[in-house]
Amino acid sequence: MVAPAAPELVIERVFDAPRELVWRAWTDPEQMLKWGGPRSHPITHGEGEFKVGGKWRACLRSVETGGELWQGGVYHEIVPPQKLVHTFHWEGDDGKPENEMLIKLTFEEQGAKKTKLTLHQTEFRNVEQRDGHRGGWSSAFDRLEELLTTGKVTPAGKV
Numbered sequence: 001m002v003a004p005a006a007p008e009l010v011i012e013r014v015f016d017a018p019r020e021l022v023w024r025a026w027t028d029p030e031q032m033l034k035w036g037g038p039r040s041h042p043i044t045h046g047e048g049e050f051k052v053g054g055k056w057r058a059c060l061r062s063v064e065t066g067g068e069l070w071q072g073g074v075y076h077e078i079v080p081p082q083k084l085v086h087t088f089h090w091e092g093d094d095g096k097p098e099n100e101m102l103i104k105l106t107f108e109e110q111g112a113k114k115t116k117l118t119l120h121q122t123e124f125r126n127v128e129q130r131d132g133h134r135g136g137w138s139s140a141f142d143r144l145e146e147l148l149t150t151g152k153v154t155p156a157g158k159v
Contacts, residue, residue: 006123006125007127008135009088009122011134011138012121013136014115014116015045015116015117016148018113019107022148029047032046035144036143039063039139044059045058045059049076056074057071069139070090073087073100082108085102087101088102088121101122101124102122103119104121105119117141129155
């Protein structure tokens, strides 16, 4: 008997913005605070070392209750502005990682002014967990799209 494969999540979104800008919005902590997390739980704090082997950590806060959800991981591959691979885990009440997952992001140029972002996330415990992440990522991507279309993502080298 073969064990069923763990559920995976793939989301593709084309943004009306150059790849360098989408990459910067994703990898610059200051920009991430402007769009990161779903509408119901925006990122309120982010920290880390953006290098292979570096750790990252972020806090999502419920707009309804103020409750905090901490997450983190380790960067495994960084190829600017094309690819980013890192682990992802929620922190339990004891501060220890729960259910480590892997996230692979690719940033593909679609002409001079559009970018196709593909998120591939694996190692979910079950379909319900995957579907919860699908909702969260979809909401965050909507927020990213709004930020990119307003032109408020600061270009590299500018404050």
